Amino acid sequence: MLAITQNAFGGPEVLQVAEVDRPRPGPGEVLVRVAATSVNAADWKVRAGLISALGDPPLTLGLDVSGVVDELGPGVERFAVGDPVYGMVFGGANAEYVMAQASTLAPIPRSVDFVQAAALPTAALTAWQSLAALGAGQRLLVHAAAGGVGHLAVQIARHRGAFVAGTARAANHEYLRSLGADEVIDYTAVDFGTAVRDVDIVLDLVGGEYGSRSVRVLRPDGRLIDAQGSDAESDPRYERFYVEPSGVSLREITTMVERGHLRAMIDQVLPLPEIAKAHRISESGRVRGKIVLVAWNPPA
Structure with missing residues (x-):
């Protein structure tokens, strides 16, 4: 599968498209086919080596994911293959597929699309x-x-x-x-x-x-x-304060979204291969809301 990887800490130029192995879900895990992701400040801080949340390179960034369930690991019962989901993961979402704990995911709000959903998890x-x-x-x-x-x-x-x-x-x-x-x-x-x-x-x-x-x-x-x-x-x-991935909290957020009380502002939508541009914009500190990145061949 395709992913955005980096082999060293540094500026946006270290982000490269690469072919990597597609992961397989273990117990309690879900493989999500990525439709969209978004940029958070933590992404470019990890890229630059300012924080060490994901360890040393090589690594793939990306905290937010919206997409569809592609494969279920043993013991996962709350989702089925093909379900549209969104959630927060600790890295890896800047790719065609990402692994997530089922407990960190929630069904996408019925009132939004994949782009809107991708802007929500970490920030919300x-x-x-x-x-x-x-x-x-x-x-x-x-x-x-x-x-x-x-x-x-x-x-x-x-x-x-x-x-x-x-x-x-x-x-x-x-x-x-x-x-x-x-x-x-x-x-x-x-x-x-x-x-x-x-x-x-x-x-x-x-x-x-x-x-x-x-x-x-x-x-x-x-x-x-x-x-x-x-x-x-x-x-x-x-x-x-440190944020924690939580499907339970996301379901409460979903209720607010579906009732019209909460909506993510989208500053820009870019293709995932243009992630270096998205990082530069995010680092400028002049973003209103979120920058969303659409993955390769996203699910309909």
Whole structure:
């Protein structure tokens, strides 16, 4: 089968199309014929060697997958060959086929296609799981609110009845208001620390020095949920967050999607062989929503 591989850490140019062995599912696993995948920040950080989540090269990136079940491993009963599914995997989705634990997959929402479904898993799971404790009437601040995770977090929080503030460039303000944001802060012109206060939860999707700045807007019993790594680790309100693949959580997300309460914004759709271009765009930090990559000969 075809896959995008890399034999060394480096820039987007290390990504190459290669012929590799097609995997076979083991107990509890499902082989998925990939229709589409998407780019997450973790993809280019692994490619560049900034994080070591997948080990050393050679390796194939790709966390998000939408496609159809091609083969079942022993003991898998919740799916059948031909079922349309989506989910989050720990690498390997930038290929014609990818292996996944059946427990991490869910049926694709009936209201979306493969492209929309591929934009959801990692970003939606991150937003869903990190905001699990957010309730009606609470105040949330989302950094990078127009990005892949941020724009979904805004929708989830608004649906739960929270007051939602977000940081974003001015060009994205009207868009975020259309998603339900109550207050949008242009971080290029205004210090968010002076624009919002008494926040119950800060979802930090930027990291670095945003951490120490964010704790200053929190209530004494507030929480800083950091998905990137920041300088606020010593604060007792700091929580480092790591997303977990979960078919159970995806089914809850599916319900929101099917009821019209959640939709992934697609910035661009590119063929999977143009993945180097997609990584360059993602690294620029100027993506509204997600970049989706369509695989070779995707299933109908």
